[in-house]
Each structure stands twice: as structure tokens, then as C-alpha cells.
Amino acid sequence: MTGTKTRILDTALDLFNRHGERNVTTNHIAEALGISPGNLYYHFRNKTAIVAALFQRYRQQIWEWLPPPKGALTWQDKMHYLQGILESMWQGRFLHRDLPHFLHQDPELRAEYTQFVQDGMERGLQIYQGLRASGLIEASDEDLRALMVNTWVLAMSWPGLTHGLNPAAAENETLDRALLRQGIYQIVCLEAPYLRGEALDHLDAMKAEFRVGDTTVNLLFTASGPHIGESSNG
Amino acid sequence: MTGTKTRILDTALDLFNRHGERNVTTNHIAEALGISPGNLYYHFRNKTAIVAALFQRYRQQIWEWLPPPKGALTWQDKMHYLQGILESMWQGRFLHRDLPHFLHQDPELRAEYTQFVQDGMERGLQIYQGLRASGLIEASDEDLRALMVNTWVLAMSWPGLTHGLNPAAAENETLDRALLRQGIYQIVCLEAPYLRGEALDHLDAMKAEFRVGDTTVNLLFTASGPHIGESSNG
DNA sequence: TGACCTCTAGAGTAATTACTCTAAAAATCC
DNA sequence: GGATTTTTAGAGTAATTACTCTAGAGGTCA
Numbered sequence: 076m077t078g079t080k081t082r083i084l085d086t087a088l089d090l091f092n093r094h095g096e097r098n099v100t101t102n103h104i105a106e107a108l109g110i111s112p113g114n115l116y117y118h119f120r121n122k123t124a125i126v127a128a129l130f131q132r133y134r135q136q137i138w139e140w141l142p143p144p145k146g147a148l149t150w151q152d153k154m155h156y157l158q159g160i161l162e163s164m165w166q167g168r169f170l171h172r173d174l175p176h177f178l179h180q181d182p183e184l185r186a187e188y189t190q191f192v193q194d195g196m197e198r199g200l201q202i203y204q205g206l207r208a209s210g211l212i213e214a215s216d217e218d219l220r221a222l223m224v225n226t227w228v229l230a231m232s233w234p235g236l237t238h239g240l241n242p243a244a245a246e247n248e249t250l251d252r253a254l255l256r257q258g259i260y261q262i263v264c265l266e267a268p269y270l271r272g273e274a275l276d277h278l279d280a281m282k283a284e285f286r287v288g289d290t291t292v293n294l295l296f297t298a299s300g301p302h303i304g305e306s307s308n309g
Numbered sequence: 310m311t312g313t314k315t316r317i318l319d320t321a322l323d324l325f326n327r328h329g330e331r332n333v334t335t336n337h338i339a340e341a342l343g344i345s346p347g348n349l350y351y352h353f354r355n356k357t358a359i360v361a362a363l364f365q366r367y368r369q370q371i372w373e374w375l376p377p378p379k380g381a382l383t384w385q386d387k388m389h390y391l392q393g394i395l396e397s398m399w400q401g402r403f404l405h406r407d408l409p410h411f412l413h414q415d416p417e418l419r420a421e422y423t424q425f426v427q428d429g430m431e432r433g434l435q436i437y438q439g440l441r442a443s444g445l446i447e448a449s450d451e452d453l454r455a456l457m458v459n460t461w462v463l464a465m466s467w468p469g470l471t472h473g474l475n476p477a478a479a480e481n482e483t484l485d486r487a488l489l490r491q492g493i494y495q496i497v498c499l500e501a502p503y504l505r506g507e508a509l510d511h512l513d514a515m516k517a518e519f520r521v522g523d524t525t526v527n528l529l530f531t532a533s534g535p536h537i538g539e540s541s542n543g
Numbered sequence: 544t545g546a547c548c549t550c551t552a553g554a555g556t557a558a559t560t561a562c563t564c565t566a567a568a569a570a571t572c573c
Numbered sequence: 574g575g576a577t578t579t580t581t582a583g584a585g586t587a588a589t590t591a592c593t594c595t596a597g598a599g600g601t602c603a
Contacts, residue, residue: 079550079551094413095409095410095413097331097410098410098413100589100590100591101590101591101592102590102591110551111551111552111553111554112553112591112592112593113551113552113553113554113593113594113595114550114551114552114553116591116592116593117549117551118550120592121591121592122591122592172406172409174473175329175406175469175472175473176329176331176332178473178474178476179328179329179332179473179476185474185476189474192474217516218498218501221494221495221498221499222498224495225459225463225495225498225499228462228463228466228467228470228495229459229463229466231466231470232462232463232466232470233462235409236462236465236466238409239408239409239412239413240412240419240422240423240426242412242413242419260455261455261458261459261462264452264455264456264459265455265459267452268502268503269502313580313581334559334560334561335560335561335562336560336561344581344582345581345582345583345584346561346562346563346583347562347564347565347581347582347583347584348580348581348582348583350561350562350563351579351581352580354562355561355562356562
């Protein structure tokens with residue numbers, strides 16, 4: 076039996092991701108766990124502490140997916156990175172939507188978050204540079220930096236955006252995964268112009284793997300194909 | 310003297326952008342205006358109605374910046390579009406951060422927002438296609454579509470993200486404008502690989518115009534320059 | 544058994560906040 | 574100028590919600 080503290084974080088993360096942190100009260104979390112509010116507050120001083128703990132967890136998870144590159148990087152390494160990071164960002168998707176509110180009020184947390192963003196982007200840049208050294212990418216330093224920023228922003232924003240438009244995804248595992256897949260696809264497209272050599276050879280396959288053609292899924296665009304959404308009442 | 314309804318929206322927008330919708334109560338808005346809460350609720354049924362009205366306003370503003378392309382498009386047209394849209398998105402920056410919460414609760418508003426995103430992206434795609442027809446851009450249909458999605462996501466997310474990391478921007482006009490400028494820069498870099506002809510000739514100038522070199526500004530990266538952060542453990 | 548510590552229950556509270564209600568002022572109309 | 578409608582004030586309320594407090598259960602070690 077895992078510790079109560081861990082279980083609180085687990086269910087809090089789940090509820091936050093599904094309904095948004097703002098709609099989830101500490102009493103909800105306790106109730107979902109079958110524990111008392113008092114017990115919850117025994118483990119966490121306040122709601123912010125829960126969010127902060129979830130952020131720490133999230134950061135560590137991302138960090139494990141961004142080891143400093145050692146030796147020559149392959150295209151497979153890159154895809155490995157990409158999937159791992161997106162997966163982690165997906166799991167912590169509520170954070171990028173609701174964390175700003177806490178950053179606003181908690182300078183310490185904000186400092187940590189800023190550091191996290193800077194470190195992550197620095198580490199990501201190293202990976203891109205490694206790929207360039209391996210001849211898989213061709214870009215100037217400035218272009219690489221801009222690419223890194225765009226990749227980061229896209230990766231961070233994608234989950235929150237798509238879930239805002241598609242709340243049904245919270246209850247629909249298939250839709251949820253489709254959204255994640257399209258996020259990866261978008262990042263692949265972002266990098267595409269800079270790819271060279273072996274990476275370029277794999278590009279079409281990568282696109283095909285992550286392209287979402289499912290017309291039942293209404294993502295950002297109206298479903299591809301001739302049918303543009305009929306009226307759909309909610 | 311402008312109507313009370315309009316003034317409510319104006320100050321609400323200002324306060325929302327500065328402090329985040331969540332931290333701004335209806336009483337705050339009334340107080341900032343020097344009117345009574347009762348008066349505010351005479352004009353707007355509830356807080357959601359205010360947000361919804363701000364969204365309508367925002368949508369119209371964006372829409373005015375995205376006229377359907379007629380005839381051949383020039384690179385100047387494109388930059389005109391870009392600046393106008395980013396400016397509008399900047400003015401409604403709180404929306405992209407706080408709207409999801411209301412979308413979650415108000416299916417009608419969500420339908421409108423979804424429609425807005427789809428229409429906007431469709432219209433944007435037409436513009437890109439116009440640029441392609443003018444020989445300023447070279448890309449496949451699929452690439453163009455992916456580019457459009459990435460542009461949209463970036464444009465929508467940029468204000469919220471950078472303000473989350475840099476809350477000081479709310480009180481600092483200079484910093485605020487610098488963040489907006491860098492947002493435009495990032496989008497220019499996003500499009501850069503697809504540019505051709507005259508657009509390509511202007512690329513360097515565009516980058517130079519919007520590049521933010523101010524080292525006093527701490528945006529996403531650590532300040533540009535040779536000093537890259539030492540090792541920092543998490 | 545008893546002392547001690549960790550963990551839990553659950554009723555309760557203080558503060559916030561979106562929103563209401565009544566009455567009166569201001570504008571408009573005839 | 575009186576009647577009617579629109580707009581405003583401002584005190585007040587109901588509901589939410591983060592968080593507290595006390596008491597006690599359960600485990601461990603002597």
C-alpha cells in the first residue's frame with residue numbers, strides 16, 4: 076500500500092488534469108480518496124503545496140527524459156526524447172494551464188519554474204546541437220535557438236489548448252491519445268525544415284506515424300476531408 | 310462619455326490582463342470604475358457574461374485583421390497581418406489563459422470559441438495560400454496546414470506564457486512591448502524556412518527588427534550572449 | 544500495560560465572493 | 574410637470590471553500 080502522501084498527489088493530478096485545478100477543491104480530493112480533509116491537511120499545508128509538489132514531480136520526470144547528450148546522437152534518440160517529453164508534459168498537462176495562477180502568488184515557486192524553463196531549454200538546445208553535430212540537422216545558432224523556443228512553447232501549450240477545445244478528451248482515452256499524437260506530429264513538422272541526412276529519410280515515416288486522420292476527432296481544424304462540420308449542438 | 314457597459318469591459322480587460330481573471334473579483338472591477346456592484350450586475354448578468362463579451366470583442370478585432378485575401382499578396386501585406394493579429398492577441402492576452410475555465414462550464418461559449426479557432430485558422434490558411442500563389446512561400450498543402458496550426462498555437466500561447474514567467478511585465482510597458490516583439494520574432498522564425506523570393510530578401514531585416522537583444526530582459530532563455538548558465542542542479 | 548508517535552476522522556469556521564434586492568436618482572417621453 | 578423607463582447605489586446574503594481543531598485510532602517499543 077503506497078503512502079497517503081503519494082496517493083493524494085496521484086488523485087490530485089488526475090482530478091486536476093480532468094477538471095482543471097480551479098474546479099477541484101481540496102475536499103474533492105479527499106473525498107475521491109476516501110480520506111478526511113483533516114488528513115489531507117496533515118500531509119499538505121495547503122493547496123499550493125500540493126500543486127508545488129506536483130510540479131517537483133513533473134520536473135523530475137521531464138528531467139529524466141532530457142539527459143545531457145553523450146556521444147553522437149541518432150534520429151532514434153531524438154524520437155525517443157520527443158515521445159518521452161511529450162508523454163510527461165501530457166501527464167502534467169494541467170500545470171501549464173493552472174500553474175501561472177500560483178506563480179503569480181508564490182515568488183519562490185515562480186523562481187523555481189523560471190529556472191526549470193531555462194534549464195530545460197538549455198538542455199534541449201544541447202540536444203539539438205548534438206543532432207547538428209551528427210549531421211541530422213542543419214541550422215545556424217540563432218535558428219536553432221528560435222526553434223528550441225518554439226518547440227518548447229508548442230510542447231507546453233498543446234495539451235492545455237486542445238483540452239480546452241475538447242473537454243470530452245478528459246473522459247475519452249482514445250481521443251486523449253489522438254490529441255497527444257497530433258501534438259507530436261506538430262513538433263515533427265516544426266523541425267522538418269531543418270532535417271538532413273538520415274533524419275530526412277525517416278521524416279515521411281514519422282509524419283505518417285503521428286498524423287491523425289481520424290475524422291471522428293475534432294481537433295483544431297475541422298476534420299480533414301470535404302465535410303466541414305455540420306451543426307453540432309452541445 | 311462612453312457608456313457604462315463599455316467602460317466595464319475596458320477596465321475588466323485591463324484588470325484581467327494585469328492580474329489574471331481569477332484574481333479580479335466583480336467588486337474589484339466596480340471599485341476600479343467607481344460604480345456600485347449593483348450597477349455592474351445591472352449591465353452584466355454574471356462574471357461569465359463579462360468574459361464572454363470580452364471574447365466577442367476580441368474575436369471581432371482579430372477578424373478585422375484577417376480579411377479574406379483579394380488579389381496577389383505582398384510580403385508587406387503579410388507583415389501587416391502579423392503585427393495586427395499579434396497586437397490584438399496581446400490586448401486579449403488574459404483570454405487564452407483564463408478562457409478555458411469558462412469553456413469548461415459554458416458549452417455555448419465553447420462552441421463559439423471552437424468556431425472562432427476553426428474559422429481563424431481557415432482564414433489564415435487562405436492567406437498563406439495567397440502568399441504561396443504569389444511565390445513568397447513554398448510548401449505543400451500539408452506543410453502549410455501544419456505551419457498554420459503551429460503559428461496559431463504560438464500566437465495564442467505566447468502572451469500567457471511569457472507573462473506567467475514575467476509578471477513584472479504587467480506594470481512595465483517597456484518589458485511588455487519587448488515580450489510582444491519577441492513573439493513576432495518567433496513567428497517570423499517559424500515561417501522562415503518556407504519563405505522564397507522577395508520575402509526571403511526581407512527576412513534578415515525582419516529578424517533584425519523584432520529580435521530582442523536587451524539583456525536586461527529575462528524572457529525564456531537566460532539572457533542572450535556568450536554566458537550560458539553554469540551547471541545547475543534540480 | 545503504558546508511553547509515545549504517526550496518522551486519521553469529521554465537525555466546524557472564517558473569509559471570500561458572486562450575486563440580489565430595494566429604493567432612489569437621472570434621463571426620457573408626453 | 575407628471576409619468577415612465579433606464580440607470581445607479583449600496584447594504585446585504587447565500588454559498589462556496591480553503592483550512593483548523595480536537596479527539597482518538599493504530600502502530601511500536603520498553
